Amino acid sequence: xxxxxxxxxxxxxxxxxxxxxxxxxxxxxxxxxxxxxxxxxxxxxxxxxxxxxxxxxxxxxxxxxxxxxxxxxxxxxxxxxxxxxxxxxxxxxxxxxxxxxxxxxxxxxxxxxxxxxxxxxxxxxxxxxxxxxxxxxxxxxxxxxxxxxxxxxxxxxxxxxxxxxxxxxxxxxxxxxxxxxxxxxxxxxxxxxxxxxxxxxxxxxxxxxxxxxxxxxxxxxxxxxxxxxxxxxxxxxxxxxxxxxxxx
Amino acid sequence: xxxxxxxxxxxxxxxxxxxxxxxxxxxxxxxxxxxxxxxxxxxxxxxxxxxxxxxxxxxxxxxxxxxxxxxxxxxxxxxxxxxxxxxxxxxxxxxxxxxxxxxxxxxxxxxxxxxxxxxxxxxxxxxxxxxxxxxxxxxxxxxxxxxxxxxxxxxxxxxxxxxxxxxxxxxxxxxxxxxxxxxxxxxxxxxxxxxxxxxxxxxxxxxxxxxxxxxxxxxxxxxxxxxxxxxxxxxxxxxxxxxxxxxx
DNA sequence: CGTTTGGTTGAAATGTGTCAAACTTTGTGG
DNA sequence: CCACAAAGTTTGACACATTTCAACCAAACG
Numbered sequence: 001x002x003x004x005x006x007x008x009x010x011x012x013x014x015x016x017x018x019x020x021x022x023x024x025x026x027x028x029x030x031x032x033x034x035x036x037x038x039x040x041x042x043x044x045x046x047x048x049x050x051x052x053x054x055x056x057x058x059x060x061x062x063x064x065x066x067x068x069x070x071x072x073x074x075x076x077x078x079x080x081x082x083x084x085x086x087x088x089x090x091x092x093x094x095x096x097x098x099x100x101x102x103x104x105x106x107x108x109x110x111x112x113x114x115x116x117x118x119x120x121x122x123x124x125x126x127x128x129x130x131x132x133x134x135x136x137x138x139x140x141x142x143x144x145x146x147x148x149x150x151x152x153x154x155x156x157x158x159x160x161x162x163x164x165x166x167x168x169x170x171x172x173x174x175x176x177x178x179x180x181x182x183x184x185x186x187x188x189x190x191x192x193x194x195x196x197x198x199x200x201x202x203x204x205x206x207x208x209x210x211x212x213x214x215x216x217x218x219x220x221x222x223x224x225x226x227x228x229x230x231x232x233x234x235x236x237x238x239x240x241x242x243x244x245x246x247x248x
Numbered sequence: 249x250x251x252x253x254x255x256x257x258x259x260x261x262x263x264x265x266x267x268x269x270x271x272x273x274x275x276x277x278x279x280x281x282x283x284x285x286x287x288x289x290x291x292x293x294x295x296x297x298x299x300x301x302x303x304x305x306x307x308x309x310x311x312x313x314x315x316x317x318x319x320x321x322x323x324x325x326x327x328x329x330x331x332x333x334x335x336x337x338x339x340x341x342x343x344x345x346x347x348x349x350x351x352x353x354x355x356x357x358x359x360x361x362x363x364x365x366x367x368x369x370x371x372x373x374x375x376x377x378x379x380x381x382x383x384x385x386x387x388x389x390x391x392x393x394x395x396x397x398x399x400x401x402x403x404x405x406x407x408x409x410x411x412x413x414x415x416x417x418x419x420x421x422x423x424x425x426x427x428x429x430x431x432x433x434x435x436x437x438x439x440x441x442x443x444x445x446x447x448x449x450x451x452x453x454x455x456x457x458x459x460x461x462x463x464x465x466x467x468x469x470x471x472x473x474x475x476x477x478x479x480x481x482x483x484x485x486x487x488x489x490x491x492x493x494x495x496x
Numbered sequence: 497c498g499t500t501t502g503g504t505t506g507a508a509a510t511g512t513g514t515c516a517a518a519c520t521t522t523g524t525g526g
Numbered sequence: 527c528c529a530c531a532a533a534g535t536t537t538g539a540c541a542c543a544t545t546t547c548a549a550c551c552a553a554a555c556g
Binding site: 050066068070071074075076078090093094095096098099121122125128129131132133135136137138139140142143144145146147148149150151152156193194233237238240243 | 298314316318319322323324326338341342343344346347369370373376377379380381383384385386387388390391392393394395396397398399400404441442481485486488491
Binding site: 433434435445446449450452453 | 533534535536537
């Protein structure tokens with residue numbers, strides 16, 4: 001956590017550009033952001049509920065999950081984040097964290113002081129809009145997850161999650177040949193979908209038996225995309241991927 | 249929907265000021281926003297999933313819910329909104345709506361063109377921050393609801409929802425003497441919490457039997473706040489109410 | 497190479513859903 | 527302002543998706 005690297009923010013820039021078009025100047029502003037990066041082991045908390053961090057971070061490599069603990073120690077994972085995502089961008093304005101964020105895999109993270117982000121927002125309204133839009137897409141994902149957990153049965157919930165993660169991985173170039181690295185355990189899937197790991201296991205077998213996916217050795221392969229979408233009641237609109245933003 | 253009223257945005261201003269401190273100039277900018285208002289009957293869609301609205305709205309009076317429809321016509325209500333809230337503020341940047349928004353009660357709404365909001369964001373970074381913060385608090389509520397639906401049992405989910413709505417109503421002056429107007433039906437509670445209306449009914453009776461609340465004739469009265477919080481595993485931090493924002 | 501972590505299977509317990517009917521309150525048109 | 531209709535609430539019996547507990551197996555790891 002002590003090396004300073006001027007180009008480390010490239011993954012964050014790419015991700016932001018999938019969210020909003022940026023001018024050369026604005027791109028440079030992001031690339032010039034003072035970033036401190038750190039390698040973190042798997043299954044470590046990066047930040048904890050109640051923290052008041054003075055910096056945000058983005059993912060250079062690896063996967064994280066955001067979670068809350070409910071009564072009885074039950075854990076709800078509210079979202080997964082991958083390359084380029086900024087899991088706690090919200091902390092720029094919501095001073096006290098209402099969630100914890102942990103690594104799923106070993107991860108390389110880039111840390112940026114909130115002040116630096118706020119300065120950019122003052123200078124470049126378009127960057128401000130981009131950051132806002134990033135958090136809005138996160139919120140859209142939360143809404144869709146709520147719908148999944150509240151209304152869909154277990155196999156459908158799982159199919160839906162797999163569809164989402166696959167598209168998001170694809171968008172950042174983490175998919176080849178219909179397959180992606182899938183480091184999430186069945187327990188974690190359960191924590192994300194409000195299911196026991198036992199039931200996740202049985203439901204996954206259903207999806208496998210229907211020849212929709214193969215999932216083993218931490219690799220997810222889509223065997224039948226249309227079938228998986230149908231099983232998961234999945235429609236990608238909520239990810240707001242190809243959408244052209246309105247203006248400056 | 250044809251009267252123009254220069255001071256109609258007052259409830260929105262009050263709400264924004266609970267989110268971020270504003271200067272005199274910024275306050276005036278909000279008050280001078282060109283607002284068109286409209287009275288809408290209960291149980292009407294204000295906007296629908298797939299719409300690309302050119303304006304956002306805030307609630308002058310009444311209550312709305314944001315919902316999604318899943319396979320089989322099952323409805324998930326993802327949030328309720330009340331006085332001063334801007335339920336589709338997100339539409340300023342997420343052009344295509346991924347949710348529908350309907351009135352719960354007859355409501356008076358104020359509509360503002362997105363362009364006007366974007367102009368203010370350019371002029372006043374602090375307002376930009378305030379809008380962003382408003383949507384971030386919405387997202388925090390989504391996260392907490394996910395945790396409720398995913399991890400808590402029915403009576404606890406309901407108690408949690410009641411706590412939240414009570415505090416939010418209190419913050420905008422809609423509570424007196426431990427009671428608030430409660431126009432939400434048991435079916436709607438079920439749609440919000442992923443429960444059948446039958447089970448909502450039985451769980452509400454539990455809360456009543458424990459002398460935590462009284463709920464009848466569309467009035468919710470809190471009989472034992474501490475008990476209700478405990479039953480709902482509720483802690484208000486996620487509402488980010490008294491939190492002082494960091495800076496400009 | 498033992499130890500840990502994650503995956504799989506079976507059987508029993510249970511929270512919640514579904515269906516159906518009755519009851520109560522609210523709203524409305526005559 | 528009544529009478530009726532519509533909407534919301536309550537109750538009972540039964541079905542079932544999912545959880546829990548417990549054991550075993552397989553893969554990853556130091």
